Amino acid sequence: VRARGSDVRAGDRALSAGTVLGPPQIALLAAVGRGTVKVRPRPRVVVMSTGSELVQPGESLADGQIFDSNSFALTAAARDAGALAYRVGAVADDAETLRSTIEDQLIRADLVVTTGGVSVGAYDVVKEALTSLGDPDEETGVAAGGGVEFRKLAMQPGKPQGFGTIGPDHTPLLALPGNPVSSYVSFELFVRPAIRTLMGLPEVHRPLTRAQLAAGKALGSPAGRRQFLRGKYDAETGTVTPVGGAGSHLVAALAHADALIVVPEDVTSVEPGTDVDVVLLG
Template sequence: MDQPCTVEEHLARVLGGVRPMAPVSQPLLDTLGLACAEDVVAAVSLPGFDNSAMDGYAVRRADVASATADQPVTLPVAGQIGAGQATLRELPAGAAAKIMTGAPIPEGADAVVPYEWTDRGADVVRISQAPAAGQHVRPQGDDLSAGDLVVAEGTVLGPRHLGLLASVGRARVLARPRPRVVILSTGSELREPGDELGHDSIYDGNSYLLAAAVLRAGAVPHRVGIVTDEAGVFLKTLHQELAGADLVVTSGGVSQGDFDVVKEALREEGVWFGGVAMQPGKPQGFGLVGPEGRGVPIVTLPGNSVSAYISFEVFVLPAIRTLMGLTPTSRPLVEARLTRAMTSPAGRRQFMRGEVGTDAGGRYVDPVGGPGSHLIGALAEANSLIVVPEDATELAEGDRVQVLVLDGEF
């Protein structure tokens, strides 16, 4: 039997078969979480014109420089200026104009007197405090100027970036699209949640688990559903889905059993199958399937739920992020203090479920459940994976360990 490859070797195999997708112009809201594929410069300045920072009165400062509470200055009100309703373009000398926040400063005015410093008069206003020159005026270009770089190529677009892009007039932006990930669960024993179970059947949790993980990664999941343990049925289903797929993920049928349909069907298609020195998740597969020249990457995962999920985190998530042009491709590891002793098999990298937290001593991680690949209840309780190296067989309470935190953004 061939020796298992390392986690790094299989990850390199997977990433060697995927390339970032070609950028496309997309509506702004569709690009949330995507990598911008262009340098965007501002077509307009922000603000685009001098405008008021307060509700009050636009004035020429020289006309109100002497105003005090004891000796207020009284000015006629020449008009009212609202945001988007700027009919008064020039302020006459010796007059004030009522102005709302965000409205353009009329020509000739150089300060705004807030309502609080006035009697809020409609025809004539009494001003009891003098503003400084330029006070409560937002100058044109105070935030940024036309031609400034506002979003650099490679930026992962968040709500603040999209708000900025919209503010400078961009309705669309060039970004790498969301991959469409086809998900197939194999197994004649599988049933849809809600259906009645037989004496030897189980519910298909894997396809929901993987579809949710794809969705959280920012891609578009297409859950095909259950495929029975028949190679012909599997291949027919697979090839029906390839036209719209950027990546295919399967679970089940990749081990050494008599009914491992995925391995049976795909070996003839040139897909690699073998062991990876990890626990759980040893049986893995990867290849390109479909018409020559448009081979769609397919990652075949083990059937046990914990194995499938951990394999997704280690191999599939980096593939999705590569397709999307996102870096880093893998979640970063952090260090934590182990709260209790644990063992690990020699020669395999163990991914033990854990719960990360902090206390007076810093970050700690508490192992959750056992090493079994079927313990999905413990997986649901965990928020991290404790990554135990291949040469470590015993870890003591208090040891520093590497941890992959599952739920945070990166």
């Protein structure tokens, strides 16, 4: 025999908006007699990489080919952010193939993420494919599927970026650069907040803290760009140590980092012992 109201009293707030519903929360809803509750479902995110040079891990590499790491990394990152993620195998550098692949995936996508083909190279077909998906109707002048805009952002890595909506339901799409570190940093800065906003969560960004740059060499950064360098954060000492170089292809350095060191646009050199902003990953 339990005392009436010893668990939840009449008039008490059982759960607040924005609460993620796990087993205990669902048990509480049932215990207070709520048969239904309004929720935001986990967004469905489709991830696809582009590039005729990409080969799936486990297959043999020929000259001029590399393994596709981006689609695996971004799919895992989307799941870590709370989404239901679907990975699509690498799409060749053909605008029509890419366009039809994206259109086929829209049926199960609340958000589409592409990686690669957004720069200015001869084989960067993502711009061509996605721009035409948003072309205006000849009679109405309105783009039935929205449209994707491409810009060069004042950041490193991750300068080329694309964003817009496609398809009849105006599904949002983010087009990220193809270099592995660039694509992951771009995901953390732009895609992860979008996913968590769709989920209705109050905290959409990674935690940001201040840390002292550990002893070693000074960090250089190009003028006019906000740089995000990989680092290892030590909470006990309040310091952060750079990991690897600034190259956007250095996946090994990224794998050993747990933070991003932020160097502002107007700073070209950071000496050891200087306090810097640090984005905490994981």
